[in-house]
Amino acid sequence: MSNPRIDDLTAIEQHLMLAVMRKRPNAYGVSIKEEIELRTERSYSLGTIYTVLQRLTDRGFLTSRSGEASAERGGRAKMFFEITGEGQRALSHSLRVLDRMRGPLVPQEAL
């Protein structure tokens, strides 16, 4: 098949990349977490989210830039994430693989 590096996106990686795309240009830890909770009803910890975001950045699927610090965050800056072209390709490929697997399944009641 195609590039093995593209094939291995896990479910959480797919969720994060989709959330980053949805929250663009305001995709940072809290907004990504809230978006995933809203749409999937799953709650990932911030530690998990940052570990995966870092992994995706290292693989070249995301880029990050630092925002401005605020008092609400104790003087700490936000880190905004954006998806790269390679990231978009990897995500579409991964979702297409899922779609192909799902295919035209025989409905349960027909069995």
Added chain:
Amino acid sequence: MSRRFLTGFGRSMNAIFDSLLAKYGFVRITLVILALFVSYTAGLLVMGLIAGLHTTLLLTIGGVGVAISTMLIRRIVTYRSRRIGKRGNSVAAEPPVFAESIARLFANKRTIETELGDRLELFREHYRTRGSFRAKLFYWIDVANSIRPKLIAKLTQLGFFGFAAELIRRYTSA
């Protein structure tokens, strides 16, 4: 007993409990409830061992004790949340120091400050909307969920003593 009587009784008990909370503070009342619960459980165990009471009876009495304690603790949480809601000073709220230190110890060096900033932002949001107790509880849960996979991985990789040494190294270099 009619429904109206039960509702009235419940409201009066809540009012009495709230006035006790206002007078003695929620920490003291919580400690008293916990102490009562512990002695209650110990009493049940003694009764079970010495007097040889029937297990079903013991479990029933124990269950009633658990239910009452849970109800009282829940009432305390509601009372605290209402008070915090009235106060609404969330910007000055600080997260649990110990939890923050643990999170700092396990966080990735590149994203440590951002991660702590995000967690603080969530903590203050929870503090404003749900009160101090729940905000701290959610903070602890998030920290525990964040460090659990790293802790397991490190323990598997380094063993207990290696992991302890790694923690000391991280703590001294932070």
